[in-house]
Amino acid sequence: MESTANNLYGCLVRVENPQNIEAFADGLAYDMPWAYNAMGALKPKTTSGTMSAKFKTRNCYYSSSNGIELSFSAPIVTLGTASPLSMNGQSNSELSCGAQSVTFSASGVNNATSYEWNTSSLTNAGWSVVSQSTTSLTMTSSSNSGGTLTWKAKRDCKEEVRSFAVTRPAPGSGAFISGDNSICSGSKEYTVTNLPSGASITGWSHQYLSGNCTTCNPITLTPSGSGQSFISATISDNCGTATKSRIVRVGTYSQSEMALSINGGSNTFCTNQQVQFSCTMLSNSSSDYQWQVYYPSGYSGSYDRNTYFFSTFSAGSGSATVRVQNVCGWPSMPAAYNFNVNSCGGFRYRASPNPTKDQLTVETIDETGKLISLQDAGPNQAEFTYQLVNEKGKIFREGTSRNWKVETNVKGIPKGIYFLKVTNGTDKDQQQIAIEE
Numbered sequence: 163m164e165s166t167a168n169n170l171y172g173c174l175v176r177v178e179n180p181q182n183i184e185a186f187a188d189g190l191a192y193d194m195p196w197a198y199n200a201m202g203a204l205k206p207k208t209t210s211g212t213m214s215a216k217f218k219t220r221n222c223y224y225s226s227s228n229g230i231e232l233s234f235s236a237p238i239v240t241l242g243t244a245s246p247l248s249m250n251g252q253s254n255s256e257l258s259c260g261a262q263s264v265t266f267s268a269s270g271v272n273n274a275t276s277y278e279w280n281t282s283s284l285t286n287a288g289w290s291v292v293s294q295s296t297t298s299l300t301m302t303s304s305s306n307s308g309g310t311l312t313w314k315a316k317r318d319c320k321e322e323v324r325s326f327a328v329t330r331p332a333p334g335s336g337a338f339i340s341g342d343n344s345i346c347s348g349s350k351e352y353t354v355t356n357l358p359s360g361a362s363i364t365g366w367s368h369q370y371l372s373g374n375c376t377t378c379n380p381i382t383l384t385p386s387g388s389g390q391s392f393i394s395a396t397i398s399d400n401c402g403t404a405t406k407s408r409i410v411r412v413g414t415y416s417q418s419e420m421a422l423s424i425n426g427g428s429n430t431f432c433t434n435q436q437v438q439f440s441c442t443m444l445s446n447s448s449s450d451y452q453w454q455v456y457y458p459s460g461y462s463g464s465y466d467r468n469t470y471f472f473s474t475f476s477a478g479s480g481s482a483t484v485r486v487q488n489v490c491g492w493p494s495m496p497a498a499y500n501f502n503v504n505s506c507g508g509f510r511y512r513a514s515p516n517p518t519k520d521q522l523t524v525e526t527i528d529e530t531g532k533l534i535s536l537q538d539a540g541p542n543q544a545e546f547t548y549q550l551v552n553e554k555g556k557i558f559r560e561g562t563s564r565n566w567k568v569e570t571n572v573k574g575i576p577k578g579i580y581f582l583k584v585t586n587g588t589d590k591d592q593q594q595i596a597i598e599e
Contacts, residue, residue, distance in 0.1 A: 177215055177216070181212065182207045182238065183207065183215055208238060210240065211237075212238060213234075213235075213236055214234055216231060217231060217233075217234070218232075219231070241317045241320045241321075242272030242273055242322070244268065244313075245269040247266055247267065247268050248267050251267070255326065257328055257329070258331065258400070259330055261305050262303050263300060263302055264303050264328075265298065265299070266298070266301070266326060267299075268296075268297045268313050277316070278314040280311070284303075284308075286309070288305075288307055290302050299311070313326075331358075331401050333398075333401040333404035334397035334404035336358070337357050337397055338408075339353070339406055339407070340353050340355045344489045345371070345411070346489070346490035347413075351382050351383075353381075354395050354397065354406060357379065362398055363379045363395055364377060364403070367392075369389060369390075370386055371385060371410075387413070388412055388493075391409070391410045395407075414491055414493040414494070415444065418497075419443055420444065420484055420486050421441075422441055422482060423442055434475050434591060434593075435591075437473070437501075438469050438470065438472075438594075439469070439470040449488065449489075450486070450487045451467055453465045453484050455470070455480060455481070455483075456481050456483075457478060457480035458476075460475065461473065461474035462474070462514070478503055481500045481501065482499045483499075511526055517598045518595070518596075521569060521570070522550070522559075522568075522570050522572050523569050545565075547562050548561060548585075549582075549583045550582055551581050552581075577597055578597060579594060580594070581594055
């Protein structure tokens with residue numbers, strides 16, 4: 163069209179009887195430069211049929227023709243739509259592991275004049291091309307790598323593009339270790355289930371257990387200690403190597419698993435100072451706890467599963483012990499924590515009874531545990547103030563002592579753990595109070 167349009171010359175172009183052509187209207191005249199560019203890139207209005215027109219040039223006043231005209235007619239051709247690609251005749255994009263011959267197929271596209279395969283993603287992953295045609299490509303795969311293949315059908319400046327992403331299974335795909343969640347005594351078998359075809363076990367690992375082999379499946383395991391064991395199997399197949407693991411409880415809890423800690427970190431504290439012994443390594447969901455405190459003289463204590471709350475008004479040494487039950491039962495030996503209590507001087511405060519459900523009495527005592535009266539303290543010593551709060555700081559009871567003593571009714575306060583805060587000038591004390599229904 164462009165070479166023919168060069169034969170037109172004049173000032174204006176009149177268009178007659180345009181069919182299926184964008185930009186031109188019947189009987190109108192257009193400036194020659196604009197018309198020339200439009201005729202060089204004619205666009206059809208439809209996807210089929212014929213587009214045609216007659217172009218006549220005229221002088222700049224549109225008064226007469228200069229005798230130059232051009233007739234144009236061409237069939238409308240549209241590039242068809244490409245179908246999805248397939249691999250070995252299937253749409254499934256996952257290819258089993260191992261080097262093998264693979265054929266990709268495409269369907270011809272109507273009115274396409276050329277085709278193009280792009281295999282760079284696969285060849286960079288170790289694949290190689292064996293043969294190819296416009297609609298078929300055969301390659302030899304790598305052992306376990308995938309990639310993306312692209313195919314194009316073209317006509318002039320139009321193209322249809324289709325891609326196919328090849329995936330490979332993960333090593334040991336679908337395999338898992340089956341067996342009981344605990345071994346309390348005797349021996350038990352553990353099996354790698356759903357082992358892929360051609361795969362093998364190259365090794366087992368486990369803690370607190372002894373096994374009858376290193377590469378068998380199943381494996382028989384017998385307790386050789388106690389603790390949380392990670393049973394692992396290493397699997398090798400055409401896709402590579404993978405490790406499958408599961409957690410198994412072996413025996414009762416060990417002393418190290420039940421190890422105790424104290425808030426503040428020091429095993430030495432003062433009289434009337436409430437401390438917390440915690441079995442922090444174990445979940446609070448363990449079935450049950452057995453606490454025991456050994457101390458030579460009076461003390462108060464309570465526990466909430468994995469935490470024990472302790473206070474005493476006398477100096478000395480002692481120990482706290484705990485045993486924790488699991489699916490295998492109670493351990494024969496508890497975990498222990500030894501501690502020392504010193505008389506640190508100053509005023510201290512004793513709250514009793516603890517736990518309580520009716521009345522709570524708060525009294526002032528010295529480092530020996532003796533009650534301090536107003537006469538003992540002297541006339542210039544002020545009374546103390548107190549607050550009974552929950553863990554969020556909400557105040558349930560508060561007030562000021564009379565003659566260095568407080569008696570308050572706790573009926574109606576919900577069951578739970580509360581904190582008694584006592585203040586006298588710079589002297590401050592806090593104790594944990596358990597309220598029962």
